[in-house]
Amino acid sequence: MLVFRWICAAVLSVSLLGPRLMADAATAHPSGIEGIDYRGTGCPEGSVAANLAPDAQTMTLIFSAFAVDTSTRSGRPMRKVCVINIAMGTEPGWQFTLFGVNVRGYANIQSGAVGVQQVLHSFGQGSGQAIGRQQLIGPFDNNFSSYSELPLAAAEWSPCDSGRHRRFHLRTSITVRPRLGFRDSDGEQDDGGKGPNFPYGYMTIDSIDGGMVQQYQVGWRRCTGR
Amino acid sequence: MSIRRCLKLLTVSMPMAFASYGGSALADVPSYVRIVGITYAGSGCPAGTVGNNVSPDFQAFTLLFDQYQALAGPGVSFSQKRKNCQVNVSMDIPSGWSYTLFTVDTRGYVSLQPGVRAMEQSSYYFQGQSLTGRQQTIVYGPTDRNYQATDQLTLENQVWSPCGAVRSLNINTEVRVDNSAAPNNQGMMTVDSIDGHFKLIYGLRWRRCG
Numbered sequence: 001m002l003v004f005r006w007i008c009a010a011v012l013s014v015s016l017l018g019p020r021l022m023a024d025a026a027t028a029h030p031s032g033i034e035g036i037d038y039r040g041t042g043c044p045e046g047s048v049a050a051n052l053a054p055d056a057q058t059m060t061l062i063f064s065a066f067a068v069d070t071s072t073r074s075g076r077p078m079r080k081v082c083v084i085n086i087a088m089g090t091e092p093g094w095q096f097t098l099f100g101v102n103v104r105g106y107a108n109i110q111s112g113a114v115g116v117q118q119v120l121h122s123f124g125q126g127s128g129q130a131i132g133r134q135q136l137i138g139p140f141d142n143n144f145s146s147y148s149e150l151p152l153a154a155a156e157w158s159p160c161d162s163g164r165h166r167r168f169h170l171r172t173s174i175t176v177r178p179r180l181g182f183r184d185s186d187g188e189q190d191d192g193g194k195g196p197n198f199p200y201g202y203m204t205i206d207s208i209d210g211g212m213v214q215q216y217q218v219g220w221r222r223c224t225g226r
Numbered sequence: 227m228s229i230r231r232c233l234k235l236l237t238v239s240m241p242m243a244f245a246s247y248g249g250s251a252l253a254d255v256p257s258y259v260r261i262v263g264i265t266y267a268g269s270g271c272p273a274g275t276v277g278n279n280v281s282p283d284f285q286a287f288t289l290l291f292d293q294y295q296a297l298a299g300p301g302v303s304f305s306q307k308r309k310n311c312q313v314n315v316s317m318d319i320p321s322g323w324s325y326t327l328f329t330v331d332t333r334g335y336v337s338l339q340p341g342v343r344a345m346e347q348s349s350y351y352f353q354g355q356s357l358t359g360r361q362q363t364i365v366y367g368p369t370d371r372n373y374q375a376t377d378q379l380t381l382e383n384q385v386w387s388p389c390g391a392v393r394s395l396n397i398n399t400e401v402r403v404d405n406s407a408a409p410n411n412q413g414m415m416t417v418d419s420i421d422g423h424f425k426l427i428y429g430l431r432w433r434r435c436g
Binding site: 046047048049050051053054055057058059062063064065067069071072100102104106141143147200201202206207209210211 | 268
């Protein structure tokens, strides 16, 4: 099990930055990211660099091995996943409202193949609900990025009247496969990965940024009736 | 971060900032700036393959890569054709200042047979933001030489850190080699010509909030 303790990193950052920032962090934001861990085929131990802002509002994860390459398997489909578990903390009388996720990567997809990048969230067990999906149809050779938002206030997850610690999961995946209905050189339809020479694709996620959406100060809000 | 909060920070910090300048009020640098941490990951810089050095004034840093190279040729897998390294730089800056990247010098080696193309690209963004600045250098084969790509960010692609919040700077560098126009030919782009190191020198640029 791979665990990265943000709290230690945050404490370290704050101690480097001095008491001024510590005071800022304590007074400016009633809620923030308290801890994070991750696991999955896309984020094995030692392959991720992580950074949390001193005010605990935003995080960056950078990946070394979150990539699929179907050229090494005759074009047969390939998929990788990283599940990020995020622990949130908030002051009494506040609730979370909106969490934004930026995914950045690169894809090199041959004609006839497709790359799919997806972000799902869940508050407990289970596969979760999609908040972002991007399909790259070959030929494609470029960087890609996506932004999606997770509304937290609407969920039972962020109630006004219970404990102050909450946890949710972001499940990010990349898949490269032949396009459905793809016909190979002899004109035969083959969309199940049975043929020997499908078009190839390479897809990678370079980084994921996540945090409270701050433009309108709606990352968290004061509970009414208190 | 809201305008209101930024203004509040300005009100509080600007007199202090001016005071700390003393006789050098014209210098467009805040009273203190420090690089406090560097982390990195990417297909071109797995853990343990990067050396880094921060300058004595904490405003510039150098990274040395051991195995950062992209290859293309017959039988070469797709994952070899593009390598990247994303660097996350944590800064300590006074309230009321914002910063952006100024120049990036990327040095390396490129060897391409006819019809093969290579590219070096740097993308910049601040932690948690969608806005991304980008610069690239393209090289066409045949060629066999060292190269230096200097990215001088212009006003159009400058990405500034948000006012009133400390956000780290992300620099995603990548090299790609493309032989799709000449599938039987080979190419490599590396930043490891003679001494086996890929070298990046970064400089940071500042402005006041407001």
